[in-house]
Amino acid sequence: MPNHTAMDPSRRRWLRADFAAPRPAPCLPWLDAERCFAHCTRCGACTAACPEGIVAAGDGGFPAIDFARGGCTFCGACAAACPADLFAPERRAPWHARVVIGEGCMTHQRVYCQSCCDACEARAIGFAPALGTVPRPVLDDAACTACGACIGACPVGAIAWIDNGRKQARAGEAGTLRETATG
Ligand code: SF4
Ligand code: SF4
Ligand code: SF4
Numbered sequence: 001m002p003n004h005t006a007m008d009p010s011r012r013r014w015l016r017a018d019f020a021a022p023r024p025a026p027c028l029p030w031l032d033a034e035r036c037f038a039h040c041t042r043c044g045a046c047t048a049a050c051p052e053g054i055v056a057a058g059d060g061g062f063p064a065i066d067f068a069r070g071g072c073t074f075c076g077a078c079a080a081a082c083p084a085d086l087f088a089p090e091r092r093a094p095w096h097a098r099v100v101i102g103e104g105c106m107t108h109q110r111v112y113c114q115s116c117c118d119a120c121e122a123r124a125i126g127f128a129p130a131l132g133t134v135p136r137p138v139l140d141d142a143a144c145t146a147c148g149a150c151i152g153a154c155p156v157g158a159i160a161w162i163d164n165g166r167k168q169a170r171a172g173e174a175g176t177l178r179e180t181a182t183g
Contacts, residue, residue: 027064027065027095027163028046028055028063028064028065028078028079028087029065029072029074029078029079029087029089029094029095030079030087030088030089030092030093030094030095031079031082031086031087031088032095033163035086036062036063036086037060037062039084039086040062040063040084040086041084042061042062042063043083043084044063045081045082045083046063046078046079046081046082047063048081049077049078049080049081050077050078051073051075051077052069052070052071052072052073052075053069053070054066054067054069054070054071054072054148055078056069063078065148067148067149067151067152067161068151068152069152070148070149070152071119071147071148071149071150071151071152072094072147072148073147074094074145074147076089094145095146095163096163096164097146097161097162097163097164098141098144098146098161098162098164099139099144099146099148099150099151099159099160099161099162100139100159100160100162101116101125101137101139101158101159102158102159102160103158104156104157104158105136105137105154105156105158106155106156106158107133107134107135107136107137108136110133110134111134112134113134113155114127114135114137115150115153115154115155116137116150116153116154116159117137117150118153119149119150119152119153120149120150121147121149122143122144122145122147123143124139124140124141124143124144124145125137125138125139125140125150126138126140146161148161
């Protein structure tokens with residue numbers, strides 16, 4: 001009999017505290033880290049403008065996305081609020097990034113969970129049936145916008161956001177990333 005165990009909320013909190021918490025990403029949409037570090041005055045206008053409340057102080061007090069608070073809706077309010085006009089939403093993709101679901105995903109311990117799927121408006125996370133265990137999440141890279149909404153939704157911080165330009169994992173299981181098995 002498979003152990004399809006629903007997760008107790010107190011155990012979920014304990015597990016979350018035990019894993020690395022998501023850290024602010026190094027850039028905002030349409031504003032890469034290099035340009036930000038070189039020209040941003042840290043005035044805080046983008047932080048105040050974000051309706052999702054996900055722009056936080058990152059390295060050196062420069063603005064950064066904190067995916068623990070939620071995902072980016074690409075509304076453009078941060079870009080419009082910047083008095084230095086550093087963002088370029090009309091010329092650039094919001095970012096060159098992707099997310100990865102790591103092996104810390106609870107389904108590897110046969111714990112039933114689909115929180116990431118529920119958080120994904122793009123419907124980029126599906127669940128593959130697996131014989132003798134719980135279904136595991138499968139990410140559709142083509143559909144994923146790297147909005148990050150799934151990152152804070154994961155009870156154990158198993159999802160990482162990776163800046164393809166800088167080859168850095170900035171959230172969840174930084175340093176131990178391997179794509180989750182699909183079977
Ligand atoms: S695009 Fe909108 S939701 Fe995303 S960081 Fe900027 S203000 Fe926040
Ligand atoms: S980062 Fe990708 S998989 Fe995660 S919620 Fe956003 S679109 Fe969905
Ligand atoms: S990656 Fe998805 S299915 Fe796995 S523990 Fe996190 S939220 Fe749950």
